[in-house]
Amino acid sequence: MSLPRVVAVDPASPAARAGLQPGDEIVAVNGQSPRDVIEYRFLTDEPEVELDVSRGGLDVTLTIEKDAGAPLGAEIESALFDRVRTCDNHCEFCFIYQLPKGMRRSLYLKDDDYRLSFLYGNFTTLTRFTEADLERVVTEHLSPLYVSIHSTDPAVRADMLRNRRGATSLRWLRLLLDHGIEVHGQVVVCPGINDGGVLHDTMAGVLDVYPELASVAVVPLGVSRYSNEPSMRPHTQAEAAAVLDCVEEWQPAFLTALGRRLVFAADEYYLLAERPFPAPEAYEGFPMHEDGIGMARAFELALHGDADGIRPQSGFFAAVDGAPAEGYRATRAAGTVTLLPRAGAPVAVLTGEYGARVLRPLLPDVRIVVVRNEFFGGNIGVTGLMVGADVARTLADQPTGHRYLLPDVCLSQGRFLDGMTVDDLPQAVEVVPTDGASLRRALAA
Numbered sequence: 001m002s003l004p005r006v007v008a009v010d011p012a013s014p015a016a017r018a019g020l021q022p023g024d025e026i027v028a029v030n031g032q033s034p035r036d037v038i039e040y041r042f043l044t045d046e047p048e049v050e051l052d053v054s055r056g057g058l059d060v061t062l063t064i065e066k067d068a069g070a071p072l073g074a075e076i077e078s079a080l081f082d083r084v085r086t087c088d089n090h091c092e093f094c095f096i097y098q099l100p101k102g103m104r105r106s107l108y109l110k111d112d113d114y115r116l117s118f119l120y121g122n123f124t125t126l127t128r129f130t131e132a133d134l135e136r137v138v139t140e141h142l143s144p145l146y147v148s149i150h151s152t153d154p155a156v157r158a159d160m161l162r163n164r165r166g167a168t169s170l171r172w173l174r175l176l177l178d179h180g181i182e183v184h185g186q187v188v189v190c191p192g193i194n195d196g197g198v199l200h201d202t203m204a205g206v207l208d209v210y211p212e213l214a215s216v217a218v219v220p221l222g223v224s225r226y227s228n229e230p231s232m233r234p235h236t237q238a239e240a241a242a243v244l245d246c247v248e249e250w251q252p253a254f255l256t257a258l259g260r261r262l263v264f265a266a267d268e269y270y271l272l273a274e275r276p277f278p279a280p281e282a283y284e285g286f287p288m289h290e291d292g293i294g295m296a297r298a299f300e301l302a303l304h305g306d307a308d309g310i311r312p313q314s315g316f317f318a319a320v321d322g323a324p325a326e327g328y329r330a331t332r333a334a335g336t337v338t339l340l341p342r343a344g345a346p347v348a349v350l351t352g353e354y355g356a357r358v359l360r361p362l363l364p365d366v367r368i369v370v371v372r373n374e375f376f377g378g379n380i381g382v383t384g385l386m387v388g389a390d391v392a393r394t395l396a397d398q399p400t401g402h403r404y405l406l407p408d409v410c411l412s413q414g415r416f417l418d419g420m421t422v423d424d425l426p427q428a429v430e431v432v433p434t435d436g437a438s439l440r441r442a443l444a445a
């Protein structure tokens with residue numbers, strides 16, 4: 001177990017007043033060594049907090065007084081102070097196996113840790129979940145959690161995860177629901193594997209066995225040009241339409257039985273099938289917005305000023321201070337809208353192929369510049385996977401003197417997935433939070 005290291009201290013915080021400094025390593029909080037930032041947060045909830053820290057090899061004790069429940073105001077380097085639990089599955093559709101070599105190490109981490117599910121909304125398969133984990137989740141009410149279901153048929157699920165424990169690990173899902181934990185599920189659909197009759201059976205399984213699920217997102221697999229799995233392929237238009245038919249057939253059944261639709265198809269399916277997105281109210285509050293469910297409709301609402309921008313909200317750190325997420329859940333760009341003083345210049349929005357199909361009808365008077373994803377290739381067209389090299393290649397062919405708006409969803413701590421930054425691009429861009437309200441403000445600037 002490594003000691004949690006402080007990386008930043010808010011100058012106006014109780015931690016700063018008590019003398020906590022970046023670089024300090026926290027040995028104990030009120031006499032206890034936290035295993036992760038969840039325990040750290042609970043321990044620092046008290047009005048009086050005694051911190052034992054190691055500073056340059058010296059032991060220092062700090063006493064912090066604050067209101068009960070108020071944050072200390074310190075940021076910790078990582079969320080887990082013991083080892084992250086990695087997954088023991090080998091899913092054919094796993095996108096981590098489809099990454100090229102040489103990317104940031106954190107992107108190759110196959111985590112399957114319920115704590116990261118609680119903290120950042122990462123999905124867990126529960127194949128490594130234990131009785132002790134259940135006890136902790138229930139005792140500390142670590143809710144909501146996000147669980148990969150894929151299929152409720154034990155044999156299909158075990159085959160998809162390539163792990164025999166996949167056949168039985170959904171028993172933990174039942175127990176989590178029994179204890180009142182809110183759980184959002186996900187089904188990654190692989191054509192020819194868990195679509196068709198298997199998907200219908202999964203819907204029936206959800207209704208029969210897991211009706212307390214808060215929502216189930218049905219999303220298509222992504223296939224990059226680095227995939228080595230011959231049986232993994234993108235959906236055809238007809239297959240995408242069949243998935244939508246299945247979801248839309250089951251939604252009324254859930255509505256009748258449970259009073260809510262429960263299951264939702266990813267926006268990508270509507271684009272693939274060339275069907276209109278459902279009405280905003282059909283998304284029932286956009287519970288799986290971050291999983292690509294209802295993003296287009298939420299964006300449209302915010303763009304027109306009908307909602308103030310539905311932003312990522314998964315996890316504990318929507319509300320408290322602590323460790324920033326890593327990998328694909330990491331903080332996007334520093335700051336919010338970076339506007340350059342070029343008011344009056346023609347404006348263009350950079351976006352992926354799917355993003356362009358959403359934006360064009362919404363912004364008929366705005367130039368949309370499509371960034372083709374040659375880095376990943378395959379069927380990868382989502383804006384969140386745009387990389388610096390593709391944006392740079394696209395921008396190099398664009399006129400100078402224009403404003404170029406870049407959605408921040410393709411950045412992680414200021415970097416594209418390929419490690420480039422906006423400073424490496426051949427033209428200046430303005431980084432804009434990826435929601436309709438922010439784009440509206442940026443376009444009006």
Ligand code: SF4
Nearest residue numbers: 087089090091094110
């Ligand atoms: S469970 Fe997730 S991380 Fe693990 S192999 Fe499957 S897709 Fe990859």
